[in-house]
Amino acid sequence: MQFIDLAAQQKRIRPDLERRILNVLDHGHYVLGPEIAELEKRLGDYVGVNHTLACASGTDALLMALMAYEIGPGDAVFTTPFSFFATAEVISLLGATPVFVDIDESSFNIDPRRLEAVIQDIVNNDRTHPVYRSMDPRETLEAKAVIAVDLFGIPADYPAINAIAQKYGLKVIEDAAQSFGAEQNGHMASSLANVACTSFYPAKPLGCYGDGGMCFTNDEKLAKTLRSLHIHGMGDHQYDNIRVGINGRMDTIQAAVLLSKFAIFPEETNLRNDAANRYEDLLGGIANLKLPKVPVGARSAWAQYSLLAESETHRDLLRNALRQKNIPTAIYYPKPLHLQDVFKPLGYRKGDFPDSESCAKRIFSLPMHPYIAPQDQGKIADVLLDAG
Numbered sequence: 001m002q003f004i005d006l007a008a009q010q011k012r013i014r015p016d017l018e019r020r021i022l023n024v025l026d027h028g029h030y031v032l033g034p035e036i037a038e039l040e041k042r043l044g045d046y047v048g049v050n051h052t053l054a055c056a057s058g059t060d061a062l063l064m065a066l067m068a069y070e071i072g073p074g075d076a077v078f079t080t081p082f083s084f085f086a087t088a089e090v091i092s093l094l095g096a097t098p099v100f101v102d103i104d105e106s107s108f109n110i111d112p113r114r115l116e117a118v119i120q121d122i123v124n125n126d127r128t129h130p131v132y133r134s135m136d137p138r139e140t141l142e143a144k145a146v147i148a149v150d151l152f153g154i155p156a157d158y159p160a161i162n163a164i165a166q167k168y169g170l171k172v173i174e175d176a177a178q179s180f181g182a183e184q185n186g187h188m189a190s191s192l193a194n195v196a197c198t199s200f201y202p203a204k205p206l207g208c209y210g211d212g213g214m215c216f217t218n219d220e221k222l223a224k225t226l227r228s229l230h231i232h233g234m235g236d237h238q239y240d241n242i243r244v245g246i247n248g249r250m251d252t253i254q255a256a257v258l259l260s261k262f263a264i265f266p267e268e269t270n271l272r273n274d275a276a277n278r279y280e281d282l283l284g285g286i287a288n289l290k291l292p293k294v295p296v297g298a299r300s301a302w303a304q305y306s307l308l309a310e311s312e313t314h315r316d317l318l319r320n321a322l323r324q325k326n327i328p329t330a331i332y333y334p335k336p337l338h339l340q341d342v343f344k345p346l347g348y349r350k351g352d353f354p355d356s357e358s359c360a361k362r363i364f365s366l367p368m369h370p371y372i373a374p375q376d377q378g379k380i381a382d383v384l385l386d387a388g
């Protein structure tokens with residue numbers, strides 16, 4: 001049994017993939033070829049935003065969003081400690097300070113009630129807040145932006161987050177790396193904040209055959225800045241540089257792959273939702289397992305199907321039982337970001353974010369992809385029921 005089955009997907013679209021890749025070999029525009037603009041247009045239409053920018057990775061998409069808002073030293077960017085490292089890495093890379101806010105255990109996403117309290121700590125320069133522990137007493141932080149993450153494919157609570165951000169004049173960046181194809185109140189993920197950033201890493205809901213990403217926004221001025229940033233801060237032409245940027249372009253071949261995969265993507269999102277519904281039917285009766293709960297009005301992209309065991313010991317027992325039947329599982333994420341060695345200088349301690357820390361100890365993910373066989377899901381459920 002596979003954790004994610006990319007081969008089954010490839011089998012379905014292989015002739016179209018080959019045709020599109022060969023077409024790139026024939027036209028020879030390996031960088032900024034016509035497939036890039038076609039992909040930007042298609043995905044913009046699908047998500048329902050006016051401006052899109054294909055780029056080299058989800059990490060670059062996030063980095064450029066922060067650069068476009070001129071985030072730098074002395075700026076506080078609020079985010080979740082329960083995410084992939086890149087979410088906070090880009091903040092530090094620009095010399096800004098990640099200010100963590102604990103999650104809501106029911107969605108694994110940043111908790112809006114806690115977000116407002118933490119923003120107030122920074123705005124009021126409340127030196128008892130953990131982020132000030134390691135800071136020079138003369139140094140202050142300016143609240144600038146929020147990066148909310150749609151973890152495992154479930155959109156964060158944007159109606160609440162956007163309202164709070166507006167109140168304090170902050171920009172909201174949607175880290176939609178795991179949520180492409182998800183929805184909230186009739187709007188697609190990647191359209192839920194000032195700017196959104198997704199990833200096309202192979203294991204994401206829509207993946208290419210290498211690295212890729214995209215920025216989405218309805219802000220025309222921001223879109224122009226992003227476009228400049230991804231080609232070394234270019235101005236009117238390639239050798240006119242008006243800001244410091246990066247080499248953040250997507251390869252044309254990856255756009256060709258994505259166009260091919262996107263043709264079946266809406267159907268695949270439905271198949272993932274069917275698989276998630278089956279898991280819920282099969283596992284719903286297990287009292288000491290907490291299943292993922294999609295909030296009312298939302299639809300998940302099901303990048304992962306993640307469960308909470310009762311304790312770390314209970315999780316190990318369940319994973320071992322599954323492993324013995326050759327059923328793969330994974331832990332996203334075993335260590336919250338505030339406890340990563342590299343962030344030690346930020347001054348956070350164990351106990352600062354109890355819900356993130358508790359989830360890191362209890363969480364595990366089951367095989368999830370559009371082509372998972374119902375019989376395999378039944379087998380997984382039997383093992384989990386027996387293991388208790």
Ligand SMILES: *Cc1c(COP(=O)(O)O)cnc(C)c1O
Nearest residue numbers: 057058059084086087177199201
């Ligand atoms: C994968 C991921 C990223 C980074 O995307 P890459 O394309 O791998 O650079 C950022 N944030 C989250 C939440 C992710 O899952």
